[in-house]
Every structure is written in structure tokens, then in C-alpha cells.
Amino acid sequence: MIELTVNGEKRQTDVSPDMPLLWVLRDEFGITGPKYGCGIAQCGACTVHINGVAVRSCQARIGELGGAQVLTIEGLGAKSLHAVQKAWIDHQVPQCGYCQTGQIMQAAALLDKTPKPTDEDIDMAMSGNLCRCGTYVRIRAAIHAAAEKL
């Protein structure tokens, strides 16, 4: 049995240790904020935080996450919307929205480490999160706006 904490709640699962965290979150725990995009860490749609670090959950084997603290988009805004989520709404960032939970989790991780990022910081941190709708300009603007509020 593997035990971990997801969005502040203790969870247990007895799935195969090789199962990626993304599958566990979506299919076992019903937490569907993290999205399946590519399955090989090329798109960032599945990004969550593990022990405070942004991670592609499609690459994290559940068997290696015993005791881990996992945060998904559902947990990020559980009590009140995170500054990044508010900025996303203010700037109407999403178009189709599929990549946006990963974008927001990556942006929140960036602001944890770099509270006032430059355009270059944002480009470096966010380039692994793809958006087929091309919302990158609004993503960057929203991150700057969130940084002002934090």
C-alpha cells in the first residue's frame, strides 16, 4: 500500500508501483485537473507540485512517492483562488483551456522561487508548457500581474 498526501488529504493506493502519478490522480482518486497531453514530459499539461516542486506527473512513478506531498490545481485554489488563478481570470488567459492547469501550476512554482520574475525568467520557466492556442503573451502578462499581488 502506498500512502501520500494529495491536496492536504491522506490518500492510499495499492496500484502497481510503476503507475504514473497522473494515472493515479485521475483514475484512482478522481482528481482530473492535471491533464494527459503527451505522456513523455514534452507538453507540461500534467504538471503538479510534489514536495513543492513542479513536476510532470506523467513521469512520476507512484511507487516512489510514498510520503510525498502532492498539490494539484484543485488544492492550489481550495481555500481561495491563488493569485495566479485570479490573474488568469483577469487576463482571460485560456482559450481551449486544456493546458492551463499545468501552466498555472508551473507559474505558481516559478513565483514561489522567483517572486518578481523578468520576462526572461518567465520564458525559461514556462517554455516546457505548451499551448496550442498560443496564449503565451497573456500567460506572461498574467504572471507579472500575479507577482504584483503576491
Next chain:
Amino acid sequence: MRKALLIALLLAPSAAIPVVMSLAADVTPTSEMPAAGSVGKTEGLAAWKRVEAVLTHPRCANCHVGPDNIPIWTVAGEKKSRPHGMNIHAGDSRIGAETIACSTCHMTSTAPNKLAHAPPHVGFDWQLAPVDFVWVGKSGVEICTQLKDPKRNGGRDAAGLVEHLRHDAEVNGFIPWAWNPGGGREMPPGTFEDHVKDVAMWGAAGQPCPE
């Protein structure tokens, strides 16, 4: 098969010592280094040429980049190397701590990740080699001179370099992974065991570098 068996045995602590000793009868129980003076300069230079072929291979050199901190990619199926995709900069930390951690995609795991184009794993946090250990863009002679300089090799003497290779294997590190990268990736010449032997021979010969 032989390589896989050797690595598997070397990773099992109880089996490691007998295997190492049976491979080379001329090593001392505490070191794989041939006795000092037992390897001539010509043989040592030949061993170095094989080491150089490994160190300059993209699979090994791609993370030994300079102060721009940008890792290099040699994508499976491609011959030409290029900067790591996704605008990745590992930062002065060399682990990406400043912007996006290497471990965001390259999970720390003793289990391999052999899926084509998926980020490889090793048993400790993915990172660039220290900036003093730059190999990309350097000649074989430059790398040779650098590798035997304790100020630029992590303070290691010849035996220390061999121990470094063995320690890396014990922790499922980058070096043995280079010969087992999966996903259709190209590998450096020879085997990990060949490489350890060559580094030891080069060291026993006094670490000669080409003129």
C-alpha cells in the same frame, strides 16, 4: 548480456568485490588500478584515446557544458546535436533551481525510463556536470589535461577517477546509464566496464596526454 550481468552484479554489494577481482588479476584488493609502472606510456596513450572517444561522445559530453548552462541534446534518430529543447537553462546552480528544475521532467529514480523521447532518469537528481568540467567544444588534449588536474576534476587522483566511476554505478548514476540509455539513443563506444579499465590503465601509466 555480459555487460548487463556485470552491471547487475556490481550493483549488488555482496557480489561486487569478487566480480571486480576476477576481471583483473593484477589489481590490488582495494583498487582496480594496475600497479604503478606496470603500464607503459604507449599503452597508456592508447587507453586515453579510447577514454577520449567516450568523453567526447555526445551522450557523455552533452551535460558537460560551459557557463551558459544550456544542456545539449542529441535526439534519438538524429546525428546533429543541438541545445536542449524547451528553452532549458540549468542556471548557475546547474540543476535548474533558478527557473525550472531538471527534475521537473527528469525524475530521480533508480528505475530506467526507456520510452523514446521521454526524459531519462538516474538515481540522483538530474544536473549538469560542474562548470569546471566542461568538455563540449574542447579538444581531446584539453580534456586530457583537464581530467588529470585535481583542481578541475573534483580533487581526484588517478585512482579517485576510477572510484568515481564505480561510485556512480553504485548509485545508478549518469555514467553507466550512457551505455544503457534506451529510447533508441546512441551510445559511446565500448562498454562501461571497458571504460573503467581504460581509465585505470591510463592512470597507471601516469595519465599521459597526447602531445
